[in-house]
């Protein structure tokens with residue numbers, strides 16, 4: 001029997017690739033996006049196995065209506081829909097702050113809890129939430145986005161604890177510097193791209209495919225004993241904070257046995 005996956009924000013960028021990977025993995029995919037015509041086009045390109053719905057993840061009624069159209073509860077839910085709002089905290093309009101929190105964090109909450117009940121009754125499944133390395137560390141002018149993504153990391157842990165008894169694993173993927181979707185515009189500037197690539201230990205930007213592969217892994221039975229975790233898919237970026245600091249030779253030889 002074919003199982004269903006719901007992928008939010010599937011009209012373009014990383015979400016469209018996750019939807020494609022999920023179809024390849026054998027799921028029937030419900031591709032949800034606030035941009036109805038765009039998600040219809042993307043689902044048509046992916047082909048059989050992918051159906052589109054216009055859904056605003058930040059609107060509980062919209063999510064409930066789309067969930068009611070599913071022929072059965074999904075086995076996999078990917079909370080990928082997101083928006084970015086950059087600006088220094090002193091100047092950031094309150095509306096920008098609220099929309100980042102509303103779509104990214106509240107949207108993940110609404111979709112997760114709308115589907116978790118029916119999933120639990122049908123035997124469980126997996127939820128994968130998309131955070132960001134911005135949710136793991138502060139970055140310039142990213143306060144609203146970072147706060148929303150840090151919230152997703154912690155929300156993932158709460159979902160995992162509360163819904164383990166329903167047979168639902170909940171994990172999070174934190175993409176790093178990804179040349180896709182909302183970041184495409186950033187990498188149009190060759191110098192910005194060079195500097196950013198240079199900051200990544202694996203010396204390249206990530207792709208939507210890098211992220212989709214991690215999402216499908218966490219959603220699969222291969223990760224059957226993993227829940228409540230956040231996996232940074234970032235080429236080592238977030239773990240390299242101390243890597244560029246100078247360490248004089250003499251410090252290495254301090255202490256007992258040092259020469």
Ligand SMILES: NC(=O)c1ccc[n+]([C@@H]2O[C@H](COP(=O)([O-])OP(=O)(O)OC[C@H]3O[C@@H](n4cnc5c(N)ncnc54)[C@H](O)[C@@H]3O)[C@@H](O)[C@H]2O)c1
Nearest residue numbers: 009011013014033034056057081082132175178181182183
């Ligand atoms: N691209 C990156 O560099 C990067 C890095 C880290 C994390 N991420 C995260 O990955 C996810 C996908 O990012 P992307 O780069 O593909 O972005 P994108 O902007 O290309 O795609 C986001 C999709 O979400 C949809 N969307 C926006 N608001 C919505 C709403 N209220 N309801 C339903 N759909 C809505 C948009 O229409 C769009 O199709 C996001 O959560 C983003 O924060 C991206």
